[in-house]
Amino acid sequence: MNTLVGLGALSSFAVSSLATFIPKLGWKTFFEEPVMLIAFVLLGRNLEQRAKIRATSDMTGLLSILPSKARLLINGDAEEPSSTVEVPSNSLSVGDEIIVLPGDRIPADGIVRAGRSNVDESSFTGEPLPVTKLPGAEVAAGSINLNGRITVEVRRPGGETAIGDVVRLVEEAQTREAPVQRLADKVAGNFTYGVMALSAATFMFWNLFGSQILPAAFHQGSSMSLALQLSCSVLVVACPCALGLATPTAVLVGTSLGATRGLLLRGGSILERFSTVNTIVFDKTGTLTIGKPTVTKRDVMSLTYSCEGIFFLVPVIKLNTGPMISCYQTDLAGRVTKKNSSFIMATGEAANLDLLIGDKGKGVYLLTVKLKCRQDHNGPSSCRLDPTSTHKWSEVEVLKLAAGVESSTIHPIGKAIVEAAKTLLCPNVKVAEGTFTEEPGSGAVATIDERKVAVGTLEWVQRHGVVGDSPFQEVEEFKNQSVVYVGVDGVLAGVIYVEDQIREDARQVIESLTLQGINTYLLSGDKRSAAEYVASVVGIPRERVLYGVKPDEKKKFISRLQEDQYIVAMVGDGINDAAALASSDVGVAIGGGVGAASEVSSIVLMQNRLSQLLDALELSRLTMRTVKQNLWWAFAYNIVGIPVAAGTLLPVTGTMLSPSIAGALMGLSSIGVMTNSLLLRLKFKSIHKDIFRTSLYIKAPLDADHTANESERLKHPYTAAR
Structure with missing residues (x-):
């Protein structure tokens, strides 16, 4: 555009200068044309710049919600107001502690270290209800502290805040071209050369045929003067800017408007x-x-052992590590799931003992059994196990192990299980270093207290040693709940039911x-x-x-x-x-x-x-509709404006565009594109409606x-x- 305007202004000035210094040429002078042309162009650019500022006001508005000052805690004593000093918010550093009073906006992202309050985060999350913040909770810059004094440790100050990230990402997005913009830029790039060629053709046509088409009185006896004026008008009226602005202005408004929503x-x-x-x-x-999600129900497995064998109990120390005993482990359906010859360690009274049955070094299971014992006069008791004995996992034990594995995950299921374990006051367990493995969509596995614990889908726990299908039947009551299986050392210990609204x-x-x-x-x-x-x-x-x-x-x-x-x-x-x-x-x-x-x-x-x-x-459709309207306007303006500036109406109506009027129209075309883009604000209305207020x-x-x-x-x- 600058090339065309510059050529038009210089041509008008040069022709007027020649007409002044060489009167015998008989050309008309129009010194006012380059002055008016430049004035109109500058006015148009001023209005265009105002429109751009208006379009980006949404982004500056986001940043403006951050307070300019912060109360820095200089001695770490949150109880003494005198220990704070006001500093610019952009001077805060990571690790600084600040005091936020009721009614203040939080100046930086951080962690609550002391105090309790309700915080309004609607400016960032859109959630209208206040959120209670306790020590350890995260707070976002720009949110409003409503009713309590809190001490916040700064984690992300200044432009590093979440709001700053949003503004930065939107600004980056506004620089990315749409495919339709690349087409418009390609057309606009060749547009200048085409207009210059049309201007030259206009000059040649009217210089050669102007005297034959128009009466001499109209062009004051000099067809060249008229040809020069019309060719200048063609240069000036053409507006590649409207083509260049059609897409980016609409995208600028659309992305900025989206950020505010x-x-x-x-x-x-x-x-x-x-x-x-x-x-x-x-x-x-x-x-x-x-x-x-929340954990709503837990089922645990009852494991039945059928054991054969005899061992001897020494009454004095009540401990025996006697002969190997063959045990069969069965599930609720009576299916054999494990058979092994295991060592047995027994403690307790002769009539009722607690046995630990398992393989050395691989974990054992607590089993309370009844014994039939016969006391010898001079030796230890001879005892025989009952044909069957049952071990039932406790809900706390299953939940504790599952929470231990899930404590290393970020999946909502894992968080729900960990929270349920905290609610039941389950003791914390430690995952053995280097043993945690997770597969998204399946589950996680880790070693805890020398036991391999798998938590996840049935297929997942089966892949990690659990034999057989689940004995838990899915009934109508649980069709809308997810089932998380917990396997321990190849044994299905239980299931956890999780639901989400x-x-x-x-x-x-x-x-x-x-x-x-x-x-x-x-x-x-x-x-x-x-x-x-x-x-x-x-x-x-x-x-x-x-x-x-x-x-x-x-x-x-x-x-x-x-x-x-x-x-x-x-x-x-x-x-x-x-x-x-x-x-x-x-x-x-x-x-x-x-x-x-x-x-x-x-x-x-x-x-x-x-x-x-x-x-x-809706916003994407409206934005692209606006882009198409802008492009249509830019093409239509040039298709109509250039022929009129070239004098096509001159023989019919006597109408012609002077370079100054052409410049004014050129400026208006760009302003029209900007204005139509700004109208996107009025066209776009959030279609979110607050229905379903009654909870489902x-x-x-x-x-x-x-x-x-x-x-x-x-x-x-x-x-x-x-």
Whole structure:
């Protein structure tokens, strides 16, 4: 644009100068034209800059919620107000301790070290209800301390805060070009040369044929003067800026607007792809459910030992490590699960002893047995075991071991089990160093107190030594719960039932997507009954439910949809969704996701509301509609403006554009594009509605019971699971 404006202004000035110094040429002077031209262009740029500032005001508004001052605790004594000093918030360092009083905004991300308060985090999370913060709780910069004095240890100060990260990511996203923008830039790049050629053609045409087309009075006897004026108008009226601004201004407004609504949109290309999505695949746990499971029930195994043999008890020391005794271990159904010849260590009274049965060095099991003993006059008692004896695991013991393994995981199931163990005051156990192994979607295993403990799906514990199927029958009562199996040294010790509540807005979202013609699928690592139950509640057809799928199988399923020319978005929240999120056309992480999930996602729903998915879809469509309107306006303006500036209306109506008027129109075209982009604010209204205010109290399961191989169904993703 600068090239065309510069050529137009210089040409106008040069022609006017020649007409002044060589009067006999008979040319018309128009010194006012370059002055007015530059004035109009500068005015247009000023208005354009104001519009850009307005478009980015959302980002500056996010940062403005951070307080400029902080109360730094200089002596570490939280009880003395005099020990604090006000410092600029951007001067805080990691490890500093600050005092936050009621009504203050928290200046940095950190950990509560002392005090208790309710904190309003709505500016960042969108959650309207205050959150209680106790020592050890994390607090986010920009949130408001409502009613208590707290001491906060700074973890992420200044631009390193979560809000700062959001602003940085949005600014990076605004620099990423959409494919349609690259096309517009390519056209605009060649546009200048085309306009210069049209300007030269206009000059030649009117210089050669102007006197024949128009009366002499019109061009004052000099067709060259008229030709120069019209060619300058062509140079000036053309506006490649409108083409160049069409996409980035709309993307700028769209991404900024999304950030204020809790949507992190990573660039114009994402908006363009998401606006064309026709298939959305959902994970279950933490996506269609709230992701905060609780342990509701625990069942433990009763192990029956049938032992044969005789041993002798020395009455004085009540201890015997006598002969090997053959024992058969059976489960509740009477099936033999283990047979071994074991050492026996017995302590207790002769009539009722506690035996530790097992292999040396591999862990043993406590077994209380009845004995039939006969006392010899001069020797030890001769005792025989009853035909059968039973050992039953305690709920505390099973939960303690499971929590020990899950303490090293970040999966919602693991957190629920750990919390349940804390509630029952289970003693802490230590995992042997280097023994912990985890497989996303299956479970975890570790060694605790020299015992190998496997926690997860039935298939997982079977892979780690548990023999046979589960004796626990799934009844109607538990169809909406996930079952976590606990195996200890090859023995199925018990099961833990976990449940999670379905999101209140899940059904609304699925229904809205269905009405828009978007296909919805559910992929879950959970058992069939659990996955189909959640799908039935939220409205996903049963034939579009895949259960028992591992992370790599989720990725394969999405690839098959893409091979069938579907444009696929994947919505998930956990690390086991990362591969599927990365392979989809658009990956959507909910609630910020877990590390890898949010890192590979194109869109992040930061307010942890599933209905934000509809907001993101609506915003992407409106943004791309605005881009197309801008491009249409830019092309239409140039298609109409350039011929008019070239004098096509001159023979018919006597209308022509002077260079100054052409410059004004050129500026208005860019302003029109900016204004239309800003109107996106008015067009976009959050479609999230506060319905389902009455809690559904519907519980949904967690990914746990991994079923049989699903490779056949993955080959036919549109066939109902059988």
